[in-house]
Amino acid sequence: MDHSSLAGRIFRGVALALVLVFFMFPIVWILMMSFQTNEQILRIPPHILFEPTLSNYQALISGQLRTTAGNLEIPFMRNLMNSFVLSSAAVLLALLLGVPAAYAFARFKFRLGESIAFTLLSFRFAPPLLVLLPLSLYYQQLGLSDTYFGIVWVYQLIALPLILWIVRGYFEDISPDIEHAYRLAGHSWREAFTRIAVPLAGPGIAAAGLLSFIFCWNNFVFALILASADKQPVTVGALAFVTASGIQYGQIAAAIVLSVTPTLLLALYAQRYLVEGLSLGAVKG
Amino acid sequence: MLPYLLSLPALLVCIAILVPFVTAAVYSLQRYRLNLPYLRGFIGVDNYIDFLSDPAFWNTLRISLVYTALTVVLELLLGLGIALLLRRPTRFHNAVSIVLLLPLMTAPAIAALMWKLMTNPSFGILSYLVSLLGVHDFKWASDPSSALFTVVLVDVWVYTPFIMILLLAGLRSLPRQPFEAAALDGVPASFVFFRITLPMLAPYIITASLFRLLDSIQQFDIIYAMTQGGPGDRLMVFQVQAYLEFFQYTNVGRSAALLMILWLITNILSNIFIKNWLRLRARAHGHG
Numbered sequence: 001m002d003h004s005s006l007a008g009r010i011f012r013g014v015a016l017a018l019v020l021v022f023f024m025f026p027i028v029w030i031l032m033m034s035f036q037t038n039e040q041i042l043r044i045p046p047h048i049l050f051e052p053t054l055s056n057y058q059a060l061i062s063g064q065l066r067t068t069a070g071n072l073e074i075p076f077m078r079n080l081m082n083s084f085v086l087s088s089a090a091v092l093l094a095l096l097l098g099v100p101a102a103y104a105f106a107r108f109k110f111r112l113g114e115s116i117a118f119t120l121l122s123f124r125f126a127p128p129l130l131v132l133l134p135l136s137l138y139y140q141q142l143g144l145s146d147t148y149f150g151i152v153w154v155y156q157l158i159a160l161p162l163i164l165w166i167v168r169g170y171f172e173d174i175s176p177d178i179e180h181a182y183r184l185a186g187h188s189w190r191e192a193f194t195r196i197a198v199p200l201a202g203p204g205i206a207a208a209g210l211l212s213f214i215f216c217w218n219n220f221v222f223a224l225i226l227a228s229a230d231k232q233p234v235t236v237g238a239l240a241f242v243t244a245s246g247i248q249y250g251q252i253a254a255a256i257v258l259s260v261t262p263t264l265l266l267a268l269y270a271q272r273y274l275v276e277g278l279s280l281g282a283v284k285g
Numbered sequence: 286m287l288p289y290l291l292s293l294p295a296l297l298v299c300i301a302i303l304v305p306f307v308t309a310a311v312y313s314l315q316r317y318r319l320n321l322p323y324l325r326g327f328i329g330v331d332n333y334i335d336f337l338s339d340p341a342f343w344n345t346l347r348i349s350l351v352y353t354a355l356t357v358v359l360e361l362l363l364g365l366g367i368a369l370l371l372r373r374p375t376r377f378h379n380a381v382s383i384v385l386l387l388p389l390m391t392a393p394a395i396a397a398l399m400w401k402l403m404t405n406p407s408f409g410i411l412s413y414l415v416s417l418l419g420v421h422d423f424k425w426a427s428d429p430s431s432a433l434f435t436v437v438l439v440d441v442w443v444y445t446p447f448i449m450i451l452l453l454a455g456l457r458s459l460p461r462q463p464f465e466a467a468a469l470d471g472v473p474a475s476f477v478f479f480r481i482t483l484p485m486l487a488p489y490i491i492t493a494s495l496f497r498l499l500d501s502i503q504q505f506d507i508i509y510a511m512t513q514g515g516p517g518d519r520l521m522v523f524q525v526q527a528y529l530e531f532f533q534y535t536n537v538g539r540s541a542a543l544l545m546i547l548w549l550i551t552n553i554l555s556n557i558f559i560k561n562w563l564r565l566r567a568r569a570h571g572h573g
Binding site for chain 1: 287288289291292294295296298299301302303304305306308309312366367370371381383384385386387388389390391392393394395396398399400401402403405407408410413442445446447450451499503505506509510523524527528531537540541544545547548551552554555558559
């Protein structure tokens with residue numbers, strides 16, 4: 001492509017501007033809405049300049065929504081906390097289960113390892129409801145349907161394959177010679193794993209953990225089916241809030257902003273790992 | 286012994302996934318309705334055979350395939366275009382590619398709510414903008430004729446960055462030599478694109494599209510949050526239909542059979558994907 005021609009440069013500039021507008025506008029617009037009162041939102045034509053208000057956020061944080069029809073309780077802060085608890089617990093569990101397994105898969109070539117790795121990978125591509133619907137019946141029988149643990153357990157479906165496959169790639173890139181030398185010096189296998197292999201794969205483990213956190217946080221269908229009202233994360237809670245309040249558009253916008261802020265910040269922080277993680281390491285450069 | 290011990294926890298998780306999966310397969314062969322438990326019993330493949338003569342099933346299959354084809358093709362074209370625009374690794378281009386990740390990192394269910402606010406008929410900014418263009422009363426997701434367009438738009442907004450980021454990584458890892466040689470020889474840009482860039486990028490394009498294909502045919506979040514499969518049965522894709530069969534009509538057997546068919550489709554697709562993925566991975570390791 002000719003970079004120097006003026007027409008070409010103008011075309012590229014305009015195209016990039018259009019791309020940026022299309023992908024950024026919704027985020028900017030919802031952010032603006034979240035600082036507007038309902039009256040300001042309902043104005044036609046919409047105003048770009050307005051007097052910002054924090055009332056939407058105040059209502060969400062206090063959990064009390066005063067409307068002309070009366071007071072409405074919104075458990076949104078609870079949803080936000082549930083998202084934090086569920087996603088963090090799920091990622092911690094997945095790291096505990098996944099990192100040693102990833103190490104085993106990378107260092108020892110054994111049949112069972114390959115089978116497990118591929119079973120998990122293929123379930124990454126299976127329809128989630130196929131597992132979730134029977135599971136919801138089991139959960140009712142087992143008494144897990146109303147617990148954090150039950151949800152954290154199914155979140156392993158999201159987090160574990162991601163961690164297993166990314167971290168395995170990192171372990172494979174570390175030469176086993178260092179560990180061998182360390183073990184020849186009289187250290188046990190476990191010391192070689194915790195003192196040499198894990199620190200060296202640290203960036204990969206951190207990246208896999210962050211990505212899993214984002215995906216657990218963004219998940220909707222698992223909690224929709226398995227979580228009772230008081231255990232719901234923000235994705236399900238926001239939808240329930242829209243259904244319940246209907247016309248409190250400012251608060252809905254504020255709820256959206258609060259639900260996406262943590263993952264967007266994490267994504268910006270971890271962006272250089274995202275490519276690998278998103279492709280499960282397929283395009284490792 | 287050690288490797289087995291280390292992978293034991295992961296194995297347990299596998300089993301915990303396989304049990305409900307096998308259960309679903311068994312349910313799909315049963316007459317099983319939650320509201321009529323005494324009628325429960327094996328009926329062989331009757332659930333599947335019933336689908337053949339059921340217009341609702343063919344509607345689901347058709348909508349799912351159309352949705353998948355539209356989203357994958359649009360996202361691929363747009364993603365490739367953006368990746369080409371951002372190809373040179375300047376500081377500005379890198380900043381743009383990072384900012385474009387944000388829609389991808391937004392929960393799809395929440396993204397649907399964002400677009401729902403923007404397409405609200407009474408105050409939505411997009412409804413206002415199309416009215417400026419002379420299109421009044423455009424109903425977006427609540428009108429059968431524009432519902433598909435609207436959810437496809439949201440899907441494109443969320444997932445185009447995925448294709449873009451993969452293809453950008455691919456583009457930037459291509460060897461420079463063929464391009465430099467072509468520039469020296471004064472080969473026209475279109476020839477370079479179709480005969481050099483595109484073939485060399487093909488493995489990345491295949492990987493990215495298969496990934497999207499698998500996710501798209503199973504789309505649930507965006508459609509459920511936006512319209513719950515409506516208006517009517519206009520957006521009744523596989524997983525939304527299966528969800529409603531289960532929770533609204535309490536027909537576990539039928540719901541399971543529907544999901545088994547979806548699983549069969551995705552399994553064929555994911556096998557192609559995994560083979561291709563392994564080839565790429567082997568190649569990457571061969572070089573590094």
